[in-house]
Structures are given as C-alpha cells and as structure tokens.
Amino acid sequence: MSAATGINGEITSSELNQQPAATPTAERRVRSTPSRWRQVVPTVLIYVVSIAVALALCALLVSTTGGSAMKVFSALLDGSLRSPGSWGITINTAAPLLAVAAGTIVAGKAGLSNIGQEGQVLLGAAATAFIATRLVASGPVVIIISLTAGAAVGGLWALLASVMKFSRKVPEVISTLLLYFIAIQITDFALTKRWLLASLSTDSRVNNGQPIKRNARLPGFELFGNTISWGAFVAIILTAVIGIALARTTTGFRLRMLGLNPRTARRAGVSAAKIGGAALVVSGATAGLAGSLWLTGGVPGDRFTSGMSSNLGWQGLLVALLARQRAALAIPMAFVFAALRTGSQFLSATGVDRRIADVVQAMLVLALLVGAALEMVQKRRAERMAAA
Amino acid sequence: MSDTARPEPISAAASAASAASAAVRLEGITKRYGQVVACDGVDLALYAGRIHGVLGENGAGKSTLMKILIGLIQPDEGSISIRGERQAIADPLAAADLGIAMVHQHYSLVEPLTVWENVVLGEPVALNRAKACERVVAISERYGLGVDPLATVSRLTAGQRQRVEIIKCLRREPQIIVFDEPTSVLTPAESEQLFSVLRTVVVDEGRAVALVSHKLDEILHATDEVTIMRGGRVVDRLLTADATASSLAQSMVGRPVSLRSEAAALGLIETVAEIAHDDPTVESPEDKHARVVLDVRDATLNDADGRVLLDHLSISVRAGEIVGLAGVEGNGQRALADVLSSLVDLDSGSVLVAGTEVATSKPGALSAAGVGVIPEDRHDSGCVLDLSVAENLVLADLGGVSRRGMLDRKAIDERARDLMQAFEIQASSPHAPMRSLSGGNQQRVVLARELSAQPRVLVAAQPTRGLDVGAIEYMSARLRQAADDGVGVLLISTELEEVLTLSDRICVIHKGRIVGEMAQHETDIERLGLLMGGVNA
Numbered sequence: 029m030s031a032a033t034g035i036n037g038e039i040t041s042s043e044l045n046q047q048p049a050a051t052p053t054a055e056r057r058v059r060s061t062p063s064r065w066r067q068v069v070p071t072v073l074i075y076v077v078s079i080a081v082a083l084a085l086c087a088l089l090v091s092t093t094g095g096s097a098m099k100v101f102s103a104l105l106d107g108s109l110r111s112p113g114s115w116g117i118t119i120n121t122a123a124p125l126l127a128v129a130a131g132t133i134v135a136g137k138a139g140l141s142n143i144g145q146e147g148q149v150l151l152g153a154a155a156t157a158f159i160a161t162r163l164v165a166s167g168p169v170v171i172i173i174s175l176t177a178g179a180a181v182g183g184l185w186a187l188l189a190s191v192m193k194f195s196r197k198v199p200e201v202i203s204t205l206l207l208y209f210i211a212i213q214i215t216d217f218a219l220t221k222r223w224l225l226a227s228l229s230t231d232s233r234v235n236n237g238q239p240i241k242r243n244a245r246l247p248g249f250e251l252f253g254n255t256i257s258w259g260a261f262v263a264i265i266l267t268a269v270i271g272i273a274l275a276r277t278t279t280g281f282r283l284r285m286l287g288l289n290p291r292t293a294r295r296a297g298v299s300a301a302k303i304g305g306a307a308l309v310v311s312g313a314t315a316g317l318a319g320s321l322w323l324t325g326g327v328p329g330d331r332f333t334s335g336m337s338s339n340l341g342w343q344g345l346l347v348a349l350l351a352r353q354r355a356a357l358a359i360p361m362a363f364v365f366a367a368l369r370t371g372s373q374f375l376s377a378t379g380v381d382r383r384i385a386d387v388v389q390a391m392l393v394l395a396l397l398v399g400a401a402l403e404m405v406q407k408r409r410a411e412r413m414a415a416a
Numbered sequence: 417m418s419d420t421a422r423p424e425p426i427s428a429a430a431s432a433a434s435a436a437s438a439a440v441r442l443e444g445i446t447k448r449y450g451q452v453v454a455c456d457g458v459d460l461a462l463y464a465g466r467i468h469g470v471l472g473e474n475g476a477g478k479s480t481l482m483k484i485l486i487g488l489i490q491p492d493e494g495s496i497s498i499r500g501e502r503q504a505i506a507d508p509l510a511a512a513d514l515g516i517a518m519v520h521q522h523y524s525l526v527e528p529l530t531v532w533e534n535v536v537l538g539e540p541v542a543l544n545r546a547k548a549c550e551r552v553v554a555i556s557e558r559y560g561l562g563v564d565p566l567a568t569v570s571r572l573t574a575g576q577r578q579r580v581e582i583i584k585c586l587r588r589e590p591q592i593i594v595f596d597e598p599t600s601v602l603t604p605a606e607s608e609q610l611f612s613v614l615r616t617v618v619v620d621e622g623r624a625v626a627l628v629s630h631k632l633d634e635i636l637h638a639t640d641e642v643t644i645m646r647g648g649r650v651v652d653r654l655l656t657a658d659a660t661a662s663s664l665a666q667s668m669v670g671r672p673v674s675l676r677s678e679a680a681a682l683g684l685i686e687t688v689a690e691i692a693h694d695d696p697t698v699e700s701p702e703d704k705h706a707r708v709v710l711d712v713r714d715a716t717l718n719d720a721d722g723r724v725l726l727d728h729l730s731i732s733v734r735a736g737e738i739v740g741l742a743g744v745e746g747n748g749q750r751a752l753a754d755v756l757s758s759l760v761d762l763d764s765g766s767v768l769v770a771g772t773e774v775a776t777s778k779p780g781a782l783s784a785a786g787v788g789v790i791p792e793d794r795h796d797s798g799c800v801l802d803l804s805v806a807e808n809l810v811l812a813d814l815g816g817v818s819r820r821g822m823l824d825r826k827a828i829d830e831r832a833r834d835l836m837q838a839f840e841i842q843a844s845s846p847h848a849p850m851r852s853l854s855g856g857n858q859q860r861v862v863l864a865r866e867l868s869a870q871p872r873v874l875v876a877a878q879p880t881r882g883l884d885v886g887a888i889e890y891m892s893a894r895l896r897q898a899a900d901d902g903v904g905v906l907l908i909s910t911e912l913e914e915v916l917t918l919s920d921r922i923c924v925i926h927k928g929r930i931v932g933e934m935a936q937h938e939t940d941i942e943r944l945g946l947l948m949g950g951v952n953a
Contacts, residue, residue, distance in 0.1 A: 278821050288800045288801075289797075289801070291797040292796075292811065293779075295780060296780055297779055299779045300779070
C-alpha cells in the first residue's frame with residue numbers, strides 16, 4: 029500500500045520483467061554496470077571536492093599564520109612519500125593502523141562498536157615490551173611469543189567489555205572506551221616499577237621502558253632505500269584472513285547475520301554472547317597485535333614509553349569507518365592515514381607550528397570522512413524510504 | 417454493474433447530495449514513485465452526511481490517496497477542493513485547519529500517558545487537566561464511547577485505544593473524517609459499535625466520512641456509496657445499495673472470483689462461517705490419535721515492566737492439523753510466536769516438540785527441534801534484508817551448503833534456484849538483495865526456507881497480512897498442503913475469516929491465556945466474538 033509498496037514495487041516490477049530462470053548472471057551484469065558507474069562517479073567526485081576544499085582551507089590557514097602554503101604541502105609529500113626512506117616509514121606506520129582496522133571490521137560486522145582500541149594497542153605494546161625485554165631465546169621464538177602476548181592481552185582487555193556486555197548488558201561503546209582510561213593508568217604504573225616495565229638504568233628517565241632486545245625487533249628488508257618491516261606483511265595477511273573468513277566461512281556468515289538482524293540470527297541459532305563476544309575479543313586482539321607491531325617495528329624507537337599508542341587506536345577506528353567495513357578497502361585507507369601521519373610529523377620538523385600541522389592533518393582526515401558520511405546518510409535515507 | 421472506466425458521481429440520491437457542493441472533491445490525482453503509479457488520475461468526492469467506502473486490495477492506491485488528502489503526501493498532478501474551494505494541502509496541520517482528520521490504522525498514542533494527555537497532545541494551549549477531562553467525557557458521552565479520561569493508554573485494549581484515537585480526531589470538530597482499515601484490530605462486537613458511532617457522526621452531525629477497507633462485508637454493511645480502486649485507478653463507483661458482494665469482489669480483484677473459495681481473503685465472514693458448517697471434514701478417530709507435535713504447557717511470561725504477556729497458556733497441535741489461534745491483536749500472540757522462535761525465554765512453563773522438552777532459553781533450539789516460523793513481522797525476525805535471496809534461504813541450515821566450515825557458494829545458489837522455482841519466488845537472480853523484493857516475494861522466501869527445513873511444526877503468525885488476494889490464496893494453499901503432509905500448523909491470526917477457513921480447531925487467546933476452544937464444525941461466530949472480547953461464553 030502507498031509509498032512503501034510504491035518503491036518496493038518499482039524495483040520488483042523491473043525485476044519481474046526479466047525471466048528469473050534464464051542466465052541470471054548475465055542479466056545481472058548488464059543491469060548493474062550502468063548503475064555501478066552511477067554510484068562510483070559521484071563518490072569519487074565527493075572525495076575530490078572535499079579534499080580540494082580542505083586543502084584550500086589549509087592553504088588559507090597557513091598563509092594567514094605567516095607560512096607558505098606550497099611549502100607546507102610539499103613538506104607533507106616529502107615526509108610521507110618523497111624524501112629518502114619516508115615511504116618505508118609510512119608503510120611501517122600503516123601496518124598497526126591496518127591491524128586495528130581489521131579487528132574493528134570484525135566487531136562492526138557483528139553489530140558491535142569497539143571504540144577502545146587505543147587502550148588495547150597500549151596494553152598490547154606493554155605486554156610485548158614485558159616479554160621482549162626479558163625472554164632469552166632465538167629471534168623468531170622471541171618475536172612469535174611477544175607478538176602473541178600482545179594479541180592475547182589486547183583480546184583479554186576486550187573480553188572484559190564482552191563479559192560485561194553479555195552478562196550484564198553494559199553497552200560495549202561505554203565499557204571499551206572507559207577501559208582505555210584504565211589501560212593508561214596501568215601502563216603508566218608499570219613504567220614506575222622495575223619488575224614491570226621501568227628502565228633499569230637510572231631513575232631520571234621516568235616513563236621510559238627498557239630497550240627491547242635486538243632479536244625481538246621485527247626484521248625488515250631494504251627496498252629502494254626504504255626499510256620495510258615484516259609487520260606490514262603480518263597486517264596484510266591478517267586483513268586478508270579476516271576478509272575471507274567473514275565472506276566465506278559459516279562462522280563469518282553467522283557473524284554478519286548477527287550484525288544485520290540479531291533477532292533473525294537468534295532464531296537461526298546464532299548466540300550473540302558467543303559469536304558477538306568472540307568478535308569483540310578478536311577486535312581487541314588485533315588492536316593488541318597492532319601495539320606489538322608498532323613497538324617491534326622500530327618507528328617509535330626501541331622501547332615502551334608512556335602513551336606510545338599515540339592515537340593509532342583512534343585512527344585505526346577511522347580507517348575501518350572510511351573503508352566502510354570492507355577489509356580490502358582498509359588496506360589503501362590505512363596507507364592514506366599513515367601518509368597523513370608521517371607527512372604532518374615531518375611538517376612540524378620543518379618549522380611549521382606543531383599545532384598548525386595538527387590542524388592540517390585533522391582537516392584532511394575530515395575531508396576523507398565527508399564522503400563516507402554523505403554515503404551513510406544517503407543509504408539511511410533510501411532505507412527509510414523503502415521502509416516507510 | 418460492470419461499469420465504465422471512469423464513472424461519474426452516481427444516481428439520484430447522490431446527485432441530490434451533490435446539488436450542494438461536495439465536502440471534498442479530488443480530481444485527477446496522480447502520484448508516481450519512480451515508474452510505479454500509485455494513483456493514476458483518481459477522482460473522488462465525499463459528501464456531508466454520507467459514508468463513502470474506498471475499497472481495494474493491498475497496493476491498490478487507496479492509502480496513498482488518503483495520505484494525499486490529509487497532506488502527508490503531495491500529489492504530482494490533480495486538484496483538491498474543499499467545500500468548493502480549491503486548496504493545496506501542504507501538511508497534516510493544514511489539513512486539520514481545513515477540517516480534515518484521519519483515524520490511522522496504526523495508532524499514534526503515547527502509551528505511558530493517560531487518555532486526556534494523549535487527547536490534548538500537540539494542542540498549542542496551556543494544559544488544563546480538569547477542562548481536558550471534561551471535554552473527553554463530553555465527546556465520549558455524545559458518541560457512547562465509554563472512555564475514561566484518566567486511564568493509562570498502555571492498559572487499554574486495542575478497541576479502547578481506537579476510541580481514544582476517535583476522540584482525538586473528533587475534538588477538533590472535523591467536517592471530513594477518514595478511517596483507514598478501522599476494524600483490523602477490533603472484535604466483531606467492537607466493529608459493530610464503531611459503525612454505530614460512524615452513523616451518529618454522519619447522520620446526526622452531517623460530517624463526511626471515508627471508510628478505507630479491503631473487506632467486502634464492511635463496505636456492504638457500513639457505507640452509502642463505494643469507490644473501488646485497482647492498480648492505482650478507480651475501476652468502479654456505485655451506490656452500496658446497488659452493489660452485491662460478487663460484483664464488488666470482481667471489480668476489486670479484476671477477475672471473476674469465487675466468493676466461497678476466497679471468502680476469507682475478501683473479508684466475507686458470513687460466507688466463511690457457512691462454509692465451516694457445511695464442511696464435511698469431521699475429524700476421523702485417526703486424527704484424534706495423531707501425535708502431538710507441539711505442546712506448550714503452562715507458559716508464563718512477563719515483560720520488563722511486569723505486565724503479563726502469557727498467563728499459564730497451554731496449547732497443543734497434532735501432526736497434520738491446523739490449529740487457529742484467534743484473538744484481538746495485543747493479547748499475547750506476539751509473545752507466543754517469540755517464544756516459539758527462541759527469541760524470549762519463558763518465566764515458567766515448558767515447550768515440548770514431538771514429546772521432547774526444548775529449552776526456550778537457547779538461541780535456535782526450537783528451530784533445530786523442528787519448529788518453523790513465519791513471523792508476523794518478517795523484517796524483524798524472518799529475514800535479513802541486507803543479505804541476498806540465496807543467503808536468506810539458508811540462514812539456519814548451513815550444514816548442507818558448507819564443507820569444513822567454508823560456505824559452498826555453488827550449493828547455496830543451487831538450492832536457491834530450486835526453491836525459487838518451487839515457490840515461484842520472483843527475483844532477478846539468487847544474488848538479488850532481499851531488500852529489492854516485493855513484500856509478497858519476501859514472504860515466499862521465508863515460507864520456502866521454513867518449509868524446506870522439513871519442520872514438524874509450522875507457526876504462521878499473521879501470514880497473509882498486507883498481501884493481495886492472489887498471494888493470500890497461495891499462502892493458504894501452502895499451509896493446507898503442509899498440514900496434509902503431516903506438519904502440525906499453528907495459525908496465529910487476528911483475521912477471524914482466515915482462522916475460520918483454514919483451521920481444523922480454533923483456540924481463542926485473550927490477555928495471554930486460552931479462553932476457549934472449538935472444532936471447526938462447531939464454530940459459532942457470536943461465541944467466538946465474545947471470547948475474543950474476554951467475555952466468558
């Protein structure tokens with residue numbers, strides 16, 4: 029009746045015109061090609077326009093504060109891609125971002141919002157530091173054990189939120205976020221105790237851990253003067269495994285069902301506590317692993333320091349958001365974010381005010397989000413129209 | 417009576433009324449959604465002092481037309497005149513200013529508030545409880561509605577809520593009132609009462625009323641003239657006195673229909689009852705000894721606020737029979753379906769499937785034990801709109817379409833093609849998103865999935881709601897077929913006609929408990945109606 033069937037009916041009638049039995053795949057291709065283009069072109073256009081606007085605003089900001097816009101943009105590019113060794117650093121920064129995003133996608137597909145990755149990253153790095161400063165064994169053994177420890181601790185941290193959610197109905201949005209603040213306190217405390225993470229050398233260097241053992245660092249290889257750590261491969265393989273598991277396995281199917289319609293899923297025998305709880309733990313574990321990769325990848329130095337997660341968790345969350353829960357899209361998105369990050373760090377090194385550099389970075393992130401946000405609004409509107 | 421394509425207002429009586437200008441005149445109203453024309457050049461005139469029936473199947477465009485009249489939707493073409501003056505109705509507020517009001521099919525009451533609070537809601541004046549209550553009582557007395565202004569809405573029955581809606585609507589003294597499928601949640605007695613209120617409103621007070629319905633009985637009993645819509649067009653317009661059930665049915669559906677075999681879909685309750693009595697299917701002793709496949713014992717369930725949803729409810733279904741659960745909406749039917757879908761856990765009581773107790777707390781346990789469900793709201797618990805048709809056909813049963821935990825896409829597609837053919841599901845391909853299917857086809861996907869799992873029990877909750885006559889017929893035939901194949905069918909429906917036509921045995925639910933039971937051949941509509949209203953008969 030009325031509007032609802034009007035719209036549903038439209039789609040249906042066009043589908044009806046085609047014989048369902050005859051070569052449906054061919055027809056589908058014919059049908060979807062023009063409409064896919066109609067989708068892609070505006071999307072690309074939105075991104076181009078929003079980034080151009082952001083760049084223009086940044087240029088305005090930089091020139092009003094007495095800088096040269098061209099120099100700033102050129103420095104951004106130098107820092108992330110052009111200067112020697114820079115894209116190696118960008119890739120090594122992208123690895124933990126990608127690991128965080130991959131786990132966030134798992135939780136998101138199950139309909140859960142883990143937003144405490146920052147704390148999970150921090151604790152993962154701390155656990156890795158604890159092992160990697162102590163364990164005496166051959167390199168691969170140390171690396172495998174310390175990375176596993178990072179993932180395990182990150183997963184445990186998310187398990188707390190998961191238990192609260194499924195036994196006491198505490199919203200995971202709140203619990204994961206609040207657990208982040210506890211994670212900071214725990215790691216800062218650990219940095220004051222020598223039996224935990226504090227440096228053995230002097231008391232003057234508070235808030236710094238001991239350097240991790242040399243053989244605990246992730247090996248890398250040289251490519252055109254850039255050092256690329258194996259962490260990048262770990263993150264990409266992790267993302268691929270997660271993408272395939274979600275799309276192709278029965279568990280992945282049930283997890284998606286849970287996220288898309290929990291009541292239908294429950295009737296079909298999907299336990300929200302088991303599958304949803306596991307999804308939350310996986311997202312914590314990949315965030316913990318991200319912390320381990322960050323620490324052992326060498327970019328932030330050779331030791332655990334206070335607050336060393338330095339927004340990787342938040343940014344990884346944004347990467348997942350921008351990739352719209354698609355594992356394959358998360359890979360380039362993580363690289364873009366990493367480039368922005370390394371670029372703006374270089375920017376502050378060239379003498380531009382650190383705060384201006386931060387604003388420039390934030391504006392570009394916002395520009396990337398505009399497209400995703402618009403698309404979300406459009407989709408919701410279409411759904412509402414169909415449901416009205 | 418099979419008439420011209422676009423007949424003009426009718427005969428002597430009507431033209432006498434139209435000597436004075438129509439209260440409302442809609443002319444050439446057209447509304448398109450994409451390629452679909454919901455209303456195609458529709459003319460409609462309502463006259464003061466008359467009840468005008470608007471008859472049509474689901475999707476005929478009658479609701480769209482009414483929404484245009486009250487300003488919820490803007491027409492693409494056409495004009496609206498109120499008392500001879502042309503008007504543009506921008507929104508429901510503008511409609512209210514012009515004296516147009518509507519009693520919606522789905523009530524818009526705030527449940528935790530009292531009746532008088534709901535009635536004054538949205539009025540731009542200072543709250544005055546005494547005055548508001550007085551007004552509610554005055555209107556209530558004038559029309560014999562019997563509504564207590566201090567009652568909390570959440571505690572009212574569906575029939576009482578409708579009366580609150582009517583008071584809300586009448587408080588502004590509208591000259592033109594639209595009732596959209598008003599009897600869908602009422603007991604037969606409450607419907608009678610409603611029609612007598614309508615008479616008062618129309619005859620004594622000279623208002624114009626439009627009654628939108630897909631039920632022939634209602635149109636024949638309650639209206640003075642009728643406009644029949646089909647596929648967005650007006651196909652016929654006549655005085656109700658000149659109409660017969662068969663002429664109306666034929667115009668509405670667009671093909672000759674058998675009043676007997678499709679009586680339920682057409683809303684002809686008396687025909688249904690007649691058939692039920694004539695029906696020679698007296699239970700054979702064999703049926704009586706068929707195995708009990710579903711046995712709900714002493715089920716009790718309260719909601720979070722402590723309100724009783726199920727009150728020591730017991731019901732059983734034998735293999736091969738259709739048990740109809742009749743009752744006014746909101747008496748625990750939804751809770752019972754939820755329990756049988758493993759969506760809520762019972763506070764006490766038990767559910768046995770084929771003699772074995774099944775835990776109601778475990779997700780999917782009832783489905784695994786062989787209880788198929790066609791839920792009342794398929795979008796809520798029947799399908800996943802963002803997955804494909806093929807995926808929706810295998811939701812609970814991944815065992816046959818996966819190997820070592822990996823989905824076998826070929827097997828999924830193959831099963832989808834088979835089921836799409838067997839159940840005549842129309843979709844462009846198995847990969848089409850569920851969202852893109854029409855309501856009727858979505859319902860077939862749910863039906864196909866539930867039946868292909870070879871259930872012992874099939875729970876069908878309001879299975880034909882919102883479907884057109886053809887689709888209703890199809891669904892009924894499938895349910896019967898399932899029963900013939902030995903499935904125990906529990907049909908939960910608020911449509912008495914449907915329960916009467918399909919069931920071998922009828923149980924009546926009221927306030928969460930079974931208040932009466934009768935075999936098909938001994939049904940007594942009057943007694944059924946009283947039981948549904950909570951009167952012990």
